[in-house]
Structures are given as structure tokens and as C-alpha cells.
């Protein structure tokens with residue numbers, strides 16, 4: 001049996017390319033419906049992403065626009081509720097797609113008896129719909145969402161909660177993430193971590209990751225190996241054997 005017992009995946013930017021054409025669009029539609037002049041373009045959204053959690057992102061932005069705190073206290077949750085509903089609609093329309101190689105890896109893990117979990121800063125309102133739509137039948141045993149932890153990433157709580165629910169020690173589990181905030185969260189929970197960067201996160205400081213790729217890769221279309229500090233020997237296709245070789249590389 002493989003020493004790898006479970007893999008905990010991030011969702012946004014990792015399993016799915018959801019930020020630029022999903023969340024960003026939903027935030028802008030919510031602003032429009034509320035009669036607000038704000039619109040987040042692709043570049044600005046990359047900066048705003050460094051604040052995890054949609055409601056916190058809105059609140060921080062409104063503060064920067066000079067909206068007083070008492071107004072923000074009502075406006076940010078209301079905007080975020082509407083944004084969550086709009087995002088769910090985009091999910092149902094199929095706007096948000098899984099990254100190439102994700103299905104291959106998940107199917108291999110399931111076949112080999114490795115347990116699957118999710119630790120995301122996103123809200124359950126759209127997360128479960130998305131997982132069921134994208135990966136029907138590939139049930140994630142544990143799904144920890146942003147609205148059920150006290151502290152969002154980069155705090156480790158999402159990953160420590162996933163480990164608690166899996167009833168596993170960190171040394172049997174690997175995390176797959178896409179960002180510096182996610183990496184900090186996973187490493188804080190004691191997890192060895194593979195990073196699969198996207199356009200928004202390529203420039204992040206990812207030094208503490210055991211392995212950094214620019215995609216999951218497919219046989220015949222491997223991803224670029226950006227960093228392999230754990231010495232996995234990965235040739236650009238993230239598979240179970242590669243993830244198992246990351247075990248023990250928890251603290252960078």
C-alpha cells in the first residue's frame with residue numbers, strides 16, 4: 001500500500017480556473033446590480049486576490065474607496081451573498097472548467113484507494129455545486145469551506161480541519177495548492193505541498209513548496225517543472241507516485 005493516504009486539494013486556481021472568468025465576473029455583476037461604479041479588471045483582480053475570501057476582499061476594497069465602516073458592515077455581506085448566487089449560476093452554466101490533468105490525477109488516486117479532501121477559502125454555496133458538476137461520482141470525503149473556519153488562508157485552520165475530519169496525521173497527507181497564501185496555510189498545518197501555478201500565482205513566493213509545476217500535465221503534454229526541492233524527479237505529469245515522494249517534505 002502507498003504511504004500516501006489522502007490528498008487535500010485547494011479549489012480556486014487549483015482544481016479549477018475559477019478566478020478570472022468566474023469569481024471576478026460575479027463580483028462585477030453584483031456591483032452592477034447594486035448600482036455601484038466599481039469594476040475589477042483582470043490585472044487589478046490579481047492584486048485583490050491576495051486578500052482571501054470574497055467578503056473580506058470586498059470589504060477591504062470598499063475601505064480603500066473610502067466607504068465608512070458602518071456602511072461596509074451591511075454592504076459587504078449583502079454584495080457577497082449576491083455574488084455567491086451569481087457565481088453558482090456561472091457554475092451551473094459551465095463557465096468554470098477543471099484544469100487539464102485534474103480528472104486524470106483524481107481518477108488515479110481514487111483507483112489506488114487514496115482518500116480525497118478539499119480545503120478552500122471559497123463559500124460552500126458554490127463549492128459543492130462545482131465539485132459535483134465537474135467531477136460527478138468522484139466524491140470528496142471531506143470538504144472544508146471558507147465559511148466554516150474562523151480564520152481563512154493563509155491561516156492553517158482549513159487544512160488542520162481537513163486533517164481532523166480525515167482523522168489522519170499530516171505525515172500521511174499531501175496538499176495541492178496554487179498560491180502563496182494556500183502554501184502558507186498547508187505548510188502551517190504540517191503538510192508537504194505541491195503547487196500548480198496559474199497566470200495569477202506564477203510570481204508568488206513559493207520557496208517552501210516541495211514541488212512547483214505550471215499545470216498538472218498529461219502524458220504527451222507535460223507541464224513545466226518550475227522547482228523540485230523535494231527531489232521527486234517529476235517529469236511534468238503530477239501523479240500519485242510523485243505526490244507520495246513529497247511525503248516528508250513538510251517544512252521546506
Ligand code: XBP
Nearest residue numbers: 012023052053054120121122123182
Ligand atoms: C480562494 C478565495 C475565494 C475566492 C472567491 O482562495 O480566496 O475567496 O476568490 O470565493 P483559495 P468566495 O483558493 O486559497 O481557497 O467569494 O466564495 O470567498
Ligand code: MG
Nearest residue numbers: 010012013178
Ligand atoms: Mg487557490
